[in-house]
Amino acid sequence: MNQTTQQVEKVIQQRYKAGFFTDIESDQIRAGLDEEVIAMISAKKNEPVWMLEWRLKAFHHWQTMTGPNWAHLKIPGIDFQKIHYYAAPKQKNRPKSLDDVDPKLLETFDKLGVPLHERARLAGVAVDAVFDSVSVGTTFQKELKEAGVIFCSFSEAVQDHPELIREYLGSVVPYTDNYFAALNSAVFSDGSFVYIPKGTRCPMELSTYFRINARDTGQFERTLIIAEPGSHVSYLEGCTAPMRDENQLHAAVVELVALEKAQIKYSTVQNWYPGDENGKGGIYNFVTKRGDCRGDDSRISWTQVETGSAITWKYPSCILRGDRSAGEFYSVALTHNHQQADTGTKMIHLGKNTTSKVISKGISAGKSNNSYRGLVRMARRADNARNYTQCDSLLIGKTCGAHTFPYIESSNATAKIEHEATTSRIGDDQLFYCRARGLGEEDAVAMIVDGFCKEVFKELPMEFAVEAKALLEISLEGAVG
Amino acid sequence: MSAILNKLAPESELADDRYGDIRRRAHQRLMQYGFPDLKTEAWKYTSLRVLEKRELSATGPSEAGQPATLPFEADVIPMANGLIDPDRLNLPAGVRLEPMAPADLINLDYGDRAGAMAWLNLARFEQAWRLVIDATLERPLVLAMTSSSDFAASVHPRLQIELAAGVEAVLIEQQADRGAGLINIVEDIALARGSKLRHVIQRRNADSIWVQRTRVTVSADADYRCHALDLGGRLVRQDLSVHLLEAGANGEIDGVAFIDSKQHVDWHTAIDHEVGHTNSRESFRIMADGTGVGVFNGRIHIQRGADDSHSDLNTANLLLSESARINIKPELEIYAEEVTASHGATIGQLEDSALFYLRTRGLPVDQAMALLKYGFAAAPLENAEPEALRDWLTAELETVL
Numbered sequence: 001m002n003q004t005t006q007q008v009e010k011v012i013q014q015r016y017k018a019g020f021f022t023d024i025e026s027d028q029i030r031a032g033l034d035e036e037v038i039a040m041i042s043a044k045k046n047e048p049v050w051m052l053e054w055r056l057k058a059f060h061h062w063q064t065m066t067g068p069n070w071a072h073l074k075i076p077g078i079d080f081q082k083i084h085y086y087a088a089p090k091q092k093n094r095p096k097s098l099d100d101v102d103p104k105l106l107e108t109f110d111k112l113g114v115p116l117h118e119r120a121r122l123a124g125v126a127v128d129a130v131f132d133s134v135s136v137g138t139t140f141q142k143e144l145k146e147a148g149v150i151f152c153s154f155s156e157a158v159q160d161h162p163e164l165i166r167e168y169l170g171s172v173v174p175y176t177d178n179y180f181a182a183l184n185s186a187v188f189s190d191g192s193f194v195y196i197p198k199g200t201r202c203p204m205e206l207s208t209y210f211r212i213n214a215r216d217t218g219q220f221e222r223t224l225i226i227a228e229p230g231s232h233v234s235y236l237e238g239c240t241a242p243m244r245d246e247n248q249l250h251a252a253v254v255e256l257v258a259l260e261k262a263q264i265k266y267s268t269v270q271n272w273y274p275g276d277e278n279g280k281g282g283i284y285n286f287v288t289k290r291g292d293c294r295g296d297d298s299r300i301s302w303t304q305v306e307t308g309s310a311i312t313w314k315y316p317s318c319i320l321r322g323d324r325s326a327g328e329f330y331s332v333a334l335t336h337n338h339q340q341a342d343t344g345t346k347m348i349h350l351g352k353n354t355t356s357k358v359i360s361k362g363i364s365a366g367k368s369n370n371s372y373r374g375l376v377r378m379a380r381r382a383d384n385a386r387n388y389t390q391c392d393s394l395l396i397g398k399t400c401g402a403h404t405f406p407y408i409e410s411s412n413a414t415a416k417i418e419h420e421a422t423t424s425r426i427g428d429d430q431l432f433y434c435r436a437r438g439l440g441e442e443d444a445v446a447m448i449v450d451g452f453c454k455e456v457f458k459e460l461p462m463e464f465a466v467e468a469k470a471l472l473e474i475s476l477e478g479a480v481g
Numbered sequence: 482m483s484a485i486l487n488k489l490a491p492e493s494e495l496a497d498d499r500y501g502d503i504r505r506r507a508h509q510r511l512m513q514y515g516f517p518d519l520k521t522e523a524w525k526y527t528s529l530r531v532l533e534k535r536e537l538s539a540t541g542p543s544e545a546g547q548p549a550t551l552p553f554e555a556d557v558i559p560m561a562n563g564l565i566d567p568d569r570l571n572l573p574a575g576v577r578l579e580p581m582a583p584a585d586l587i588n589l590d591y592g593d594r595a596g597a598m599a600w601l602n603l604a605r606f607e608q609a610w611r612l613v614i615d616a617t618l619e620r621p622l623v624l625a626m627t628s629s630s631d632f633a634a635s636v637h638p639r640l641q642i643e644l645a646a647g648v649e650a651v652l653i654e655q656q657a658d659r660g661a662g663l664i665n666i667v668e669d670i671a672l673a674r675g676s677k678l679r680h681v682i683q684r685r686n687a688d689s690i691w692v693q694r695t696r697v698t699v700s701a702d703a704d705y706r707c708h709a710l711d712l713g714g715r716l717v718r719q720d721l722s723v724h725l726l727e728a729g730a731n732g733e734i735d736g737v738a739f740i741d742s743k744q745h746v747d748w749h750t751a752i753d754h755e756v757g758h759t760n761s762r763e764s765f766r767i768m769a770d771g772t773g774v775g776v777f778n779g780r781i782h783i784q785r786g787a788d789d790s791h792s793d794l795n796t797a798n799l800l801l802s803e804s805a806r807i808n809i810k811p812e813l814e815i816y817a818e819e820v821t822a823s824h825g826a827t828i829g830q831l832e833d834s835a836l837f838y839l840r841t842r843g844l845p846v847d848q849a850m851a852l853l854k855y856g857f858a859a860a861p862l863e864n865a866e867p868e869a870l871r872d873w874l875t876a877e878l879e880t881v882l
Binding site: 380399419425 | 522785786798800801802803805806807810811812813814815816817818820821822824825826827828830
């Protein structure tokens with residue numbers, strides 16, 4: 001067992017592979033947060049007046065709010081005046097095609113394994129790459145356009161499709177929703193926009209890759225996905241940041257709208273820099289993600305693999321408004337060293353015959369704390385609604401914590417809710433069984449952890465499943481003895 | 482919730498007895514923190530707003546109704562309208578009742594506003610009793626808490642119950658409120674090494690607001706088992722925390738709450754494994770009918786280093802009407818590695834197929850429903866011992882079905 005622990009430590013101590021820094025000239029707005037900074041962000045993006053007004057309303061509302069303190073997290077004070085709210089790699093004009101993009105940027109994404117480059121585009125995934133505050137390029141735009149799909153950066157969408165933005169922006173997550181959503185609404189700089197027209201099945205996976213590079217900046221992106229009736233889209237999201245001693249803030253908002261019979265599948269592999277083994281540095285990840293199943297028979301599925309960030313505060317949710325709509329949440333959250341995660345989901349059943357399924361797997365190691373916090377609410381008219389929730393936690397070592405806080409509320413006598421949760425370590429008997437079959441200790445543990453997470457991994461698109469598995473192996477291989 | 486604070490008598494009117502300093506300190510804390518509202522996590526589903534509307538007198542009527550007779554022999558300590566008359570007691574051998582020493586109360590801490598009702602109790606208790614059980618009891622000891630129909634006062638009874646090492650006892654809290662006041666009880670129960678306590682809470686209230694905070698500490702090899710049958714009341718809030726302090730300690734809670742129209746029952750239980758080699762189990766069921774609201778918050782906390790602890794919590798709940806509501810929150814907070822902890826929770830309704838089965842056997846709908854409800858609710862009471870106690874609890878349950 002001791003040997004295993006040492007092996008684990010060795011593997012876990014591996015360098016954070018995405019922790020490099022790209023030395024590129026950057027265009028920043030001065031640090032601090034006030035109306036002038038917000039106006040400058042808006043001006044840099046050449047936004048219409050209504051957009052600026054919305055940002056300012058959000059900012060004024062944010063000023064009246066206080067940060068959340070209910071999560072099982074120790075959140076150090078964040079000095080919002082020290083952060084640069086806008087940083088973009090310097091380039092004269094927005095590149096018209098990827099050939100115009102600064103090769104240094106392309107190299108960065110190449111190193112991260114993101115298929116921006118022509119030869120890598122064979123992977124067949126359309127990518128929007130966001131570097132600090134701006135999108136640097138979106139691939140496969142022509143092919144998507146042929147299918148009628150709009151996939152572009154948020155800034156472009158504000159220019160090119162203002163009617164859609166005005167209709168849907170803030171309709172799922174209003175700027176009054178919470179402290180970090182209000183902050184994001186005031187200062188968001190870019191993000192992705194997806195529009196799938198009626199009856200269209202998006203011809204390929206869509207993906208956004210977020211990279212924080214510049215020092216003392218925060219990243220505040222906004223993603224909006226609209227799936228018209230009968231459409232289908234699968235969207236992937238990945239993120240990394242350089243290794244730094246100081247903490248950086250990431251406060252994103254994701255809004256999904258699924259109309260009648262539409263399906264949205266949203267997958268995330270979150271690998272922000274988690275800080276070093278002493279808890280120094282790392283990203284504070286405060287994200288509001290919510291999907292609205294507005295139409296009957298619509299479906300939204302969230303899958304997340306959370307391995308990074310010093311602090312994760314994230315609850316991807318589904319509002320099941322349409323009758324027979326369905327929500328799913330599959331999550332693997334891994335914390336190590338001094339990482340803290342308070343993550344889970346909300347399933348709000350409003351419509352009749354709505355169903356939801358929640359599978360959450362938490363793995364805690366080192367001195368970390370990993371909490372599942374979830375809400376299942378059956379509203380009064382949610383006749384025959386169903387929910388099934390399963391939360392399993394795995395503890396590795398004696399100094400970590402694994403917690404479960406499910407809120408279950410039912411106001412409908414025909415609704416059914418089932419919830420189960422377990423907390424345990426990898427059993428010696430399981431290890432022994434695998435070892436007796438000739439597997440090395442590391443392989444045995446990898447296999448058991450893989451099995452523990454399998455229900456979630458099988459929900460990930462192929463490209464991500466491989467990445468997620470590798471990520472988990474780096475962090476945890478042989479972790480339990 | 483400052484309206485409740487404003488209604489409280491000022492500090493200068495607190496009784497200036499030998500507990501005076503304790504009362505003033507508690508009053509100051511209460512004024513500092515205020516009462517909980519729906520934003521206070523521990524009171525998220527239960528509002529104390531009803532307190533704002535009630536005009537409560539400081540003292541209640543002197544007489545209270547008689548407790549219902551029990552179908553088995555028992556020693557009874559009557560607590561009428563929150564007060565125990567020590568002159569009218571006939572305690573069995575090995576049981577002592579004496580006023581608590583101020584030294585036992587001076588360092589208490591109930592935290593912030595979530596503990597406001599306990600601070601209120603400490604500031605305003607009328608009596609603080611220490612009940613010591615030194616010898617194994619042959620008959621159950623019954624604490625019969627009754628209130629009369631004209632009861633409209635606020636009372637704050639305070640009890641400290643101690644079981645000496647190796648002692649075995651059955652303690653029944655038989656609570657029958659008929660009034661419309663506030664009964665705010667704080668109760669501490671300590672089980673010394675190797676002792677065993679079966680703690681029964683049987684409650685059937687009327688319009689009073691009933692807030693009870695029970696804290697149990699369990700020493701080495703001691704065994705605490707709670708059997709609760711809560712048949713509702715206008716507003717009931719029960720906090721029951723069981724602290725397993727030493728290796729070998731065992732804590733179990735089995736409870737049922739049946740809630741009908743215009744009733745709100747909130748059970749907050751917590752089992753705290755402070756050291757390793759401790760075990761706990763909990764099973765709690767709620768049935769809510771009419772416009773009743775049921776709340777269950779069950780927390781399992783395994784502290785750092787409490788290896789080889791095992792805990793399981795199960796809660797099943799039935800919504801019996803369109804307007805009833807049930808909110809539950811089973812929590813796990815685990816800081817030790819070599820443990821097993823799990824919980825399961827469901828909210829649903831009576832199965833149509835089961836109902837159909839009984840109907841095909843010739844049972845009328847009402848009877849079939851009652852049988853199914855009984856089958857559901859009686860399960861946690863099955864563990865109650867001795868048999869006479871179990872029969873009494875299940876018979877009480879039957880009366881409401």
